[in-house]
Amino acid sequence: MTSELWLVRHGETAWSSAGRHTSTTDLPLTEEGERVASSLAARLAGQEFDLVLTSPRLRARRTAELAGFPGAEPNEDLAEWAYGDYEGLTTPQIRESVPGWTVWTHPSVGGETAQEVGDRLDRVVAGTRGVERALVFGHGHALRVLTARWLGLPVAAGAHFRLDTATVSVLGWERETPVIQRWNA
Template identity: 30%
Template sequence: MSTTILLIRHGETAWNAVRRLQGHIDIDLNPEGQRQAAATARALAGEKLDAIISSDLKRALQTAEAIAAHHHVPLHVDPDLRERGYGAFEGLLYTEIAERYPADFAAWQARHVEAVMPHGERKAESFRQFYERSIAALARWAEKHPGQAIAVVAHGGVLECAYRAATGMSLDSPRDFQVKNASINRFTFEHGKLLLSQWGEVAHLTLATLDDVI
């Protein structure tokens, strides 16, 4: 039996807004992110969900909690759904990373999938390590809910990995698709594989803006 997965990126944080790399640093949603989370929760209020699963980082968990308020289903927390670990890059603006770690920054931007950034307070991962972790986590939760529908709230990198897995896109190819905050992305999981149904639903965010004005 197939599992339906609604994969959702967390709402905006202050660091998202200024392109400061978060990784495993635990940042709250900003006011816009809270509005986005509430709008996403309203958009999903009529969906049949059997479980909600979230990364343990606050920006994802706060988004998941907003969704869970409309559903009487279990909310699970899974650290394996965290964003990629960026080591010493975490907490820096992209411009600062380029200045301080030019060779490592160049390898990252060139999509060297085995490259690992310098470790800082937190351990860094290669893109392949991160991909294998996040896809295994999605598969594990899907296999726990055969024939059901689950919402998974995670991070931009996790969504990117899911998109690549579902479409067969290579890990080293440039990302030519957007991963927007509070977007809803629909997958099915069957026979051990992710399949993409719909990508990048964000109309609910615009409608929420109109509702707030009215």
């Protein structure tokens, strides 16, 4: 079993700061996003990782680089939930035509299903088993799904794990039980 799985959400982008759903659109970090992502290097200094993965999206790869991990291995399974027709829209905009919509409770027309996202993140969890300490750089919804799946919960349980940009979280074990050791730090 992996003893620890460290999660880092990418730094701020223009769309993340505006609450716009961003999956396949490959946006750079804002100036503030770059600054805060650079501060991750001090928080991760002194930690040894046996495996370092990143979403292939520019915002995650740049965050990994600024945090001191330019050699992070891109992994397509860490990409953000594909929002389909809702790409670039805010939740209030989507709710104009789909009242009560959330990514956790409603489909994303033209995008991925919760099952598809869960299957991808299950592969990440399985791929980190047997590694003493792994670090992944990714996205808000995808890392929340990864956390739910780490804990053995359904994808929709990810709704309960708020995750801000440029934060560090740690998943681990208490004996044989998967746990959250640190969240949204």
